[in-house]
Amino acid sequence: MQGASFTETVVAELAPHVPPLPHCRAALLEGMSLTGDPAVGIRAIETPRAVAARCAVAMLHADGLAGHAVRVRGQRRTHYRVELPADGPRPTDARCCRRSRLRGAFLALGSVSRPDRAPHLEIPVRDEAAAARLVADLEALEVAASTRLRRQRPVVTVRSAAAVGAALSSIGAQGGRLAFEQGRVVRDVRAGVNRTLNAETANLRRTVNAAVRQLEAVELLSADQARWEMLPPSLREAGTLRRAHPDAPLTTLAERCGISRPAMAGRLHRLVEAAQR
Numbered sequence: 001m002q003g004a005s006f007t008e009t010v011v012a013e014l015a016p017h018v019p020p021l022p023h024c025r026a027a028l029l030e031g032m033s034l035t036g037d038p039a040v041g042i043r044a045i046e047t048p049r050a051v052a053a054r055c056a057v058a059m060l061h062a063d064g065l066a067g068h069a070v071r072v073r074g075q076r077r078t079h080y081r082v083e084l085p086a087d088g089p090r091p092t093d094a095r096c097c098r099r100s101r102l103r104g105a106f107l108a109l110g111s112v113s114r115p116d117r118a119p120h121l122e123i124p125v126r127d128e129a130a131a132a133r134l135v136a137d138l139e140a141l142e143v144a145a146s147t148r149l150r151r152q153r154p155v156v157t158v159r160s161a162a163a164v165g166a167a168l169s170s171i172g173a174q175g176g177r178l179a180f181e182q183g184r185v186v187r188d189v190r191a192g193v194n195r196t197l198n199a200e201t202a203n204l205r206r207t208v209n210a211a212v213r214q215l216e217a218v219e220l221l222s223a224d225q226a227r228w229e230m231l232p233p234s235l236r237e238a239g240t241l242r243r244a245h246p247d248a249p250l251t252t253l254a255e256r257c258g259i260s261r262p263a264m265a266g267r268l269h270r271l272v273e274a275a276q277r
Contacts, residue, residue: 007111010168010176014107015051017172018062024100025059027091029084031104032056034130035123045082046072047108053080055107063088098137103171105134105156112164112176115183121158121167124150131156141170207249214242214268217275231274238267 019025029045036046045056053069060067065085072079091097102123110123125131131147131154138145138156144163147154158167161184168177218239222228228236241253254264 006114006176006179009179010112010173011049011051011107013173013175014103014171015055017103018058019096019100021096022063022089023092023094024096025062026089027097027100028104028107029056029059030091031101031106031134032082032108033084034101034125034133035105035109036126038126043084043086045084045108046079048077048079049108050080052107053082056082056104060085060088093140095141098140099170099172102134102137102141102167106171112168112180115180116187119159119161119164119180119184121164123156125154125156128154130154138167138170141166143167143170210268211242211246213272214239215246217272218243220275221271231271235267235271235274238264239271242268242271 019028032045032047032052033043036044045053047053047056050069057067057069060082065088067082067085069080069082072081091101105123105125110121112122113120123134125134128147134156135145135147138158143158143166144160145156145158145167147156149155158164165177165180165184168174168180221231221239222243231239237257238253241248241256245253245256250261250264250268254261257264
């Protein structure tokens, strides 16, 4: 789906799948109904996604039940409503039904962040009981989840990268899981490169500032010949080398003196202290 969001891509991957078992199809419809408006009730599905409404109708037809989607125009956006019959298969708490219930809830109203963004998957639900139902399903599938309120309605959220990836796999979005993991690797590599660049930039800035202070100290001390001659020969040698090679690193200066790098750093530090006195 060119130009589609990552959530729309995942929804498009999930929508054509019809569970082979009746109780799994019932669980998928139940999951869809958990996200609807509390005023609609549990015997109806209401979703802003036409593809989800078509999926719900396909579930009903697979069980030989009548069903159709009705477009309902709201104040902000159009919704699609599918009435659920009172009879029909019943969902269970088996792992297959838990997966189908979560798939249905995500199809109806769930969303997931782009792979190159911070990991975040959420499913708004109609009430606290629905939130507890989905959180229990996620925990049974070893996916850490929590609930928070948004505009007085509960939202089931999954926030860690590992948990979001596991949640996508659990609902059957294997292609979405691969895209998410690929994006996570790219994000981690980019973050690592940025950290390295920032550290190297900071080190370079400190090195340049230190060299500037050393050059200023040499110029100040050498301007007073008597003061310059009073310095130990080792400090004068270090200062002369720094003035002759203003851009050279400490390692190069140390090699020219035949001493270690820490020893050269110590001499230049004492030179700066002498200038400050």
